[in-house]
Amino acid sequence: MNESPAYFDEMLQPDGGPRGPYAQYYDWLRKEEPGRLLEKSAEAEALFRLTGITFNVYGDPSEAERLIPFDVIPRIIAGREWVKVTKGIEQRVRALNAFLHDIYHRQEIVRAGRVPAHMIARNAAFLPQMIGVTPPGGIYTHIVGTDLVRTGPDEFFVLEDNARTPSGVSYMLENRETMLHMFPELFSKVKVQSVSQYPRSLRRSLSACAPQACEGRPTVAVLTPGIYNSAYYEHAFLADQMGAELVEGHDLRVVNGRVAMRTTEGYKPIDVLYRRIDDDYIDPLNFNPDSMLGVPGIMDVYRAGGITLANAPGTGIADDKAIYSYMPEIIEFYTGEKAILNNVPTHRCSEPEALKYVLDNLADLVVKEVHGSGGYGMLVGPAASKAELATFRAKLAANPDHYIAQPTLALSTVPILTDAGLAPRHVDLRPYVLVSPDRIEITPGGLTRVALTEGSLVVNSSQGGGTKDTWVLEE
Amino acid sequence: MLGKTAGGLFWMFRYLERSENTARMIDAGLRISLTRSSAAESEWTSILHATGLQAGYLQRYSTYTGDQVIDYLLRDETNPGSVRAVVEAARNDARLVRTALTREVWEAVNECYMVLKDALAHPISDRDLPRILQMIRQRSAFVRGALHGTMLRNEMYDFARIGTFFERADNTARILDVKYYILLPSVMHVGTPTDNVQWETILRATSAVRAYQTLHDGEVDPKSIAKFLMLDRRLPRSLAFCYGKIQDNLGYLETDYGVRHPCHDLAARICKRFATYDVDAIFDYGLHEFISDFLKDSAALGQQIEIDYRFIE
Numbered sequence: 001m002n003e004s005p006a007y008f009d010e011m012l013q014p015d016g017g018p019r020g021p022y023a024q025y026y027d028w029l030r031k032e033e034p035g036r037l038l039e040k041s042a043e044a045e046a047l048f049r050l051t052g053i054t055f056n057v058y059g060d061p062s063e064a065e066r067l068i069p070f071d072v073i074p075r076i077i078a079g080r081e082w083v084k085v086t087k088g089i090e091q092r093v094r095a096l097n098a099f100l101h102d103i104y105h106r107q108e109i110v111r112a113g114r115v116p117a118h119m120i121a122r123n124a125a126f127l128p129q130m131i132g133v134t135p136p137g138g139i140y141t142h143i144v145g146t147d148l149v150r151t152g153p154d155e156f157f158v159l160e161d162n163a164r165t166p167s168g169v170s171y172m173l174e175n176r177e178t179m180l181h182m183f184p185e186l187f188s189k190v191k192v193q194s195v196s197q198y199p200r201s202l203r204r205s206l207s208a209c210a211p212q213a214c215e216g217r218p219t220v221a222v223l224t225p226g227i228y229n230s231a232y233y234e235h236a237f238l239a240d241q242m243g244a245e246l247v248e249g250h251d252l253r254v255v256n257g258r259v260a261m262r263t264t265e266g267y268k269p270i271d272v273l274y275r276r277i278d279d280d281y282i283d284p285l286n287f288n289p290d291s292m293l294g295v296p297g298i299m300d301v302y303r304a305g306g307i308t309l310a311n312a313p314g315t316g317i318a319d320d321k322a323i324y325s326y327m328p329e330i331i332e333f334y335t336g337e338k339a340i341l342n343n344v345p346t347h348r349c350s351e352p353e354a355l356k357y358v359l360d361n362l363a364d365l366v367v368k369e370v371h372g373s374g375g376y377g378m379l380v381g382p383a384a385s386k387a388e389l390a391t392f393r394a395k396l397a398a399n400p401d402h403y404i405a406q407p408t409l410a411l412s413t414v415p416i417l418t419d420a421g422l423a424p425r426h427v428d429l430r431p432y433v434l435v436s437p438d439r440i441e442i443t444p445g446g447l448t449r450v451a452l453t454e455g456s457l458v459v460n461s462s463q464g465g466g467t468k469d470t471w472v473l474e475e
Numbered sequence: 476m477l478g479k480t481a482g483g484l485f486w487m488f489r490y491l492e493r494s495e496n497t498a499r500m501i502d503a504g505l506r507i508s509l510t511r512s513s514a515a516e517s518e519w520t521s522i523l524h525a526t527g528l529q530a531g532y533l534q535r536y537s538t539y540t541g542d543q544v545i546d547y548l549l550r551d552e553t554n555p556g557s558v559r560a561v562v563e564a565a566r567n568d569a570r571l572v573r574t575a576l577t578r579e580v581w582e583a584v585n586e587c588y589m590v591l592k593d594a595l596a597h598p599i600s601d602r603d604l605p606r607i608l609q610m611i612r613q614r615s616a617f618v619r620g621a622l623h624g625t626m627l628r629n630e631m632y633d634f635a636r637i638g639t640f641f642e643r644a645d646n647t648a649r650i651l652d653v654k655y656y657i658l659l660p661s662v663m664h665v666g667t668p669t670d671n672v673q674w675e676t677i678l679r680a681t682s683a684v685r686a687y688q689t690l691h692d693g694e695v696d697p698k699s700i701a702k703f704l705m706l707d708r709r710l711p712r713s714l715a716f717c718y719g720k721i722q723d724n725l726g727y728l729e730t731d732y733g734v735r736h737p738c739h740d741l742a743a744r745i746c747k748r749f750a751t752y753d754v755d756a757i758f759d760y761g762l763h764e765f766i767s768d769f770l771k772d773s774a775a776l777g778q779q780i781e782i783d784y785r786f787i788e
Contacts (some may be wrong), residue, residue, distance in 0.1 A: 051578075052570070052585050236573035246574045249723045250788065251479050262478045264630065264784040265732055 008152050008412040009424050010075065021078040021473055024190045029073075037072060037417055040182050044070050047181065053174050053233055055461060069297045070175060072182070075164040075427060075448040077215035079193070079475035085156055085431070088341030089146050092431050093440055096163055096318045098334035100140040103317055104130045114329045123323075124371065125316030127279060129286055133303055135312040137209035137437040142310035142434040143202070143274075145169075145446075148341070150412040155408060157342045159428065161327070163319040164311060165276050168251045168467075169432045170234040173198060173241075175447075175469040191474040193444035199241030201434055206242075206272045208436040212235060212305040213258060218271040220244040221261060223252075225277055225293045235276050240276050242275070253354060254297040259307045272308040273298075279313045321370045321404050322348060349400040358405040359396060364391055365405040366457075367396070380457055382408055411457055414468065416450060426451045428459050429470065445470035480572045481634045482786025487568035487584070488622075488638035490561040491615045493701075494591075496646040496680075497526060497548055497558050498611040503679035505604065508541045518676060519544040525653040525680075528556045545604065550595040558611055559595045562588055575631045579621040587614035603607060629732055633724040637780065640724075644717035645773060647704055650680050654768045674700055681712045702754035714769065715749040721776075722746050728784075736783035741776045745769070 011022045045067060048054075054065040077085075102108050103120060110117050120126055122311050126398035145166025147159040176195050180187060203220060210218035224235035239246035251261050252270070260267035275282060281291040286299040301307050317323065323330075324344035331339040347354040347365075358365060367379040379392045396403055413424035431446030449459035449469040458463040504522045506517035523529040528547070529645055531554055536543045550559045552566045566588035569581060576584075591614060594607050604628050619639075626632045679685040687695075688705055705714045722742050729735050748769075757765045781787065 049589065050582050050586055052581065227567060232570070236570065240574040244574075245480075247477065248479070251477055262785050262788065264476055264478050264481045264728075265734070266785070462586055 007152065007410050007424070007426070009103065010150070010412050010414045010427075011073075011264050012415070012424075021076045021081070025074065025076060025186070028186060028189060030151050034417075034421060036133050038419065041070075041072050041417060043182060044072060047178055048174070049417070051174065052291045055169070055230055055233070068171065068461045069452060070178065071450060071452075071468045073181065073415055073417050073422070073448075074469045074471045075414045075429075076471045076473065077445070077475050081154075082444060082472045084154075085148065085341070087432055088156070088158075088339070089431060089442055090440050091335055091337065091340050092146065092158065092161065092327070092436055093141065093144050095327075095331040095334045096144070096161060097138075097140050097435065099314060100163075100312070100318050101134070102334070104133060104314065109330065109333050112333065114333050115326050119322060119326070120317065123320060125314070125320050127314035127317075129299055129303075130312070130314035135209070136211040136305065136308045139209050139310075139435050139437060140312040140315050142205060142209060142312075142435055144435065145430045146433060148429045149344075149409055150427075150429070151410050152412075155342070157344050158327070160321070161319045161324065161345060162430070163315045164278070166430065166432070167231045167234055167276075168430060168449075169198060169443075170237040171467050172432065172443070172445065172447045172470070174468055175238075188287070190471070192471040193474055195443050195445055198432065199238065201443070202238065202274075202443055203242040205434040205436040205441065206274055206308070206310055207469075208438065209310065210271045211308045213269075213307070215270040219269065220272045220274065221247045221270045223247055223249070223273050223275040223277055223282075225281075228277075231276065233435065238274070245270075247273075249277075249291075249293045249295055251294045252298075254295065254301055257301060257306050258305065259295060259298055259301050270307060270308060274310045279316065282309070282313065286464070297439050321346075321368055322331055322350070325404060344409060347405040349403040349405060355396065355400045358403075359393060362393060362396075362405075366406060366408050367392055367403055367405045370402050370404060378458070380408065380461065383455075383457070385409050408457065414448070414450065416452065416466070416468075423454065425454070426457050426459065427468070444472035476575065476630055478785030478787070480575050481552055481630070481784045482781065483568045483572035484575060484631055484634040485638035485641075485780070485786065487565050487572065489642040490565035490568065490777075491584070491618055492639050492642035493556070493646070494558045494561050494565070495612050495615040496643070497556075497561075498608045499682060500525060500650070500680045501545055501548055502605075502608050503676045504541065504544070505608075506679060513542060521653045521676075522680075523548075525649045526556060527649065528554060531556075534573040546559060546598060547601060549607075553705055559591065562591050562611075562614075568761060577621070577625040579625045580618060583614075583621040587618055588612060608693075628727075630728060633727050633731075634784075636724045637721055640717040640720045641773070641777060643712055644714050644721070645770070647712050647714055647717070648766055648770055648773070650677055651701070651704060652770065653764070655762045655766060678703070681710075683710055683712060684715045698754055698758065703755070705753060705757070706749055706752075715746075718742070718746050718749060725780075736779070738779040738783045741772070741779050745772050745776065 011018060018029055029067050048070060055068050099109065109115050110120060141163045143163040143166060145168065147162065148156050150156050172195060175260060206220050207218040220242060221244050222235050222239040224232060226232065236246055245261060247261050252259055255267045258269035259273065260269045277293050280288045282294040283296065283299045284291045284294055285296045302309055325348055326356050327343050328339045347358050349355045349358055363381045365381045369377040379388065411426040414427050415422035416425045427448050427450045429446050429448050432443050434441040448470040449465050450468055451457060451459045452466045454462055478533055500522045504518050508517045516539050519541055523532055523544055526548065532547050535547065535553060547554055551557050554560060566584055569576060569584040573581060591611060594610060599607055622635060638774065640672050654673060675684065677700060681704060683703065687700065691699055703710060703713065707713045708715050708719060710716055725739055725742050729739055
């Protein structure tokens with residue numbers, strides 16, 4: 001390992017010995033034949049193909065079905081490290097829900113001058129249709145994926161709050177299944193907290209937010225855009241694991257003031273819809289009229305208390321990258337506490353001074369589109385060519401409102417298995433959070449994404465990232 | 476369950492059954508072309524007719540040679556009914572109804588797709604053909620095995636089974652329809668080599684050669700072949716057997732849902748015909764007419780099931 005010591009490696013100390021949480025695993029790893037591990041890697045790939053955990057790459061028809069590369073070396077987090085992280089996430093998620101309720105009601109935070117009015121009113125993610133609407137159970141973000149990065153032993157930063165429809169949880173679950181299948185002996189040596197309860201918790205959590213109109217046991221369904229969507233596997237997987245129906249827009253219609261699905265016995269009402277379709281597409285009558293994916297009139301049923309939508313429409317206003325920069329204020333405003341987890345310092349390019357700073361220091365910064373996702377339309381200054389920097393300089397000057405910039409963080413590394421042995425690669429972490437009226441549940445671990453290219457900081461699966469199983473140890 | 480899911484299961488198992496039947500028909504044609512090259516062209520012609528794909532084929536080719544027909548039926552990209560295409564359609568339906576399948580059934584159909592996609596990616600040489608035909612039948616059997624071994628006996632299973640038997644009966648009837656004339660006593664030339672070969676194709680295409688011989692002491696006569704393939708309830712590819720199963724499975728749906736639909740009456744009417752007609756009565760009525768009536772009723776039943784169980788809006 002000759003990685004620059006500027007990066008914190010989660011497995012190995014600078015002297016080459018394992019860090020605490022990895023001690024038992026490392027002991028096992030040292031005795032493993034590297035050849036056997038590589039065989040296991042190939043075995044894992046075959047398993048993923050058979051299971052059909054594939055991923056569609058937009059704009060690449062030649063590779064309609066691709067696997068997200070899986071690395072067999074787990075990422076390990078100590079139980080006590082995790083406790084602190086969960087406290088921070090819980091605080092943040094509470095604040096997000098309070099913020100959403102406030103934004104769609106009295107807007108106290110704007111009145112108090114903590115968030116500028118134009119950040120809300122002129123934001124495309126703000127849905128006027130949600131003004132004055134309180135979702136069943138008071139919950140806006142039933143499912144949250146809080147993206148974290150680590151820079152040191154006790155330094156975690158929140159990179160993004162995914163409050164719309166965070167994806168990837170099926171990988172968290174399948175990665176663990178695969179590891180259990182391939183290395184059963186390992187799990188008897190190292191005590192890892194289970195993740196397999198997630199689908200049951202999701203079902204319970206969704207059912208707990210059933211609407212007024214629900215009679216008896218809530219009927220839960222997952223709404224997917226269909227089999228050609230990049231995350232279809234996950235939609236089917238979650239519906240299957242929850243014992244819920246997997247529906248598309250054309251299976252649904254509004255019948256007697258309820259959203260109902262066409263069954264073999266006629267139309268039956270749905271109580272809770274876990275929709276994996278963006279706000280814009282859920283209702284052609286209320287939003288994008290060209291959408292073929294949604295259900296005409298579903299918003300009217302929703303506003304009348306006839307169905308629960310998870311997540312609620314309009315939550316995008318809370319995970320917008322421009323709003324992100326206000327999160328420390330938002331947390332303090334609603335919880336009265338300082339944020340437990342750090343925010344990455346963020347320059348809002350809409351502000352002239354910030355823009356000047358960003359343009360002057362472009363080569364050192366990461367620039368992101370405010371409304372972008374999936375690592376598209378992003379500039380990593382230190383890794384960019386002169387031409388790329390020039391292109392972005394022009395984009396920033398033309399539309400400063402569309403961008404934010406952040407310092408390049410020294411993201412932690414975890415080794416991956418390569419043909420030449422272990423090699424450190426940068427990682428991030430997306431824990432999955434379930435919010436219901438009576439509790440917030442955070443599955444121990446989450447999805448670790450890893451930038452497979454040496455030195456790369458981009459972990460998105462659409463940009464050559466892979467995944468690892470994430471272990472939180474029992475205390 | 477969703478109407479769409481019921482339809483997806485029905486079609487998934489129809490497609491899988493079809494892939495298997497096509498492989499059987501090619502196998503039968505291959506056998507003839509190897510043993511009697513003079514009969515080969517008419518044999519490939521009738522096989523294409525039995526698959527119902529001759530119109531598309533004639534847009535591609537003007538002659539009926541074994542290589543062309545085999546390539547067209549197995550892997551031609553312009554043929555929506557090729558084994559490659561129907562296996563892909565089956566797998567797409569499986570993805571659509573993933574939540575209704577056990578992991579074992581899904582993995583069996585996904586592996587069927589992956590293995591056959593590779594196997595059919597390039598033209599098939601004569602040497603590989605028998606192995607690949609066997610592989611097609613075997614992969615379909617794996618899915619069926621997973622279905623039997625792991626699925627709950629509920630409505631989902633019923634729709635899967637109805638699709639299977641619907642396609643199978645259709646296939647047997649179409650083979651009989653294409654070949655009916657050689658089974659007619661009036662044009663029969665007993666003992667001529669051509670006739671033996673022709674009968675053998677029919678039995679081979681329905682995997683019934685050995686069963687027929689066992690039950691008929693090696694005696695081959697056209698009327699008993701017709702009887703065997705239409706009326707014998709012991710043969711899993713006979714019309715009577717398949718329709719008995721369709722009626723059973725529709726009956727379970729009727730019990731589970733507590734609703735009798737028009738499709739139940741339609742199926743009962745078709746079944747009744749197999750119970751009341753004996754083979755002499757069928758020949759008196761006209762074999763071709765009997766099979767044509769059956770194919771017409773069967774198509775109507777398919778549409779009625781689709782309506783009654785709301786496969787589509």
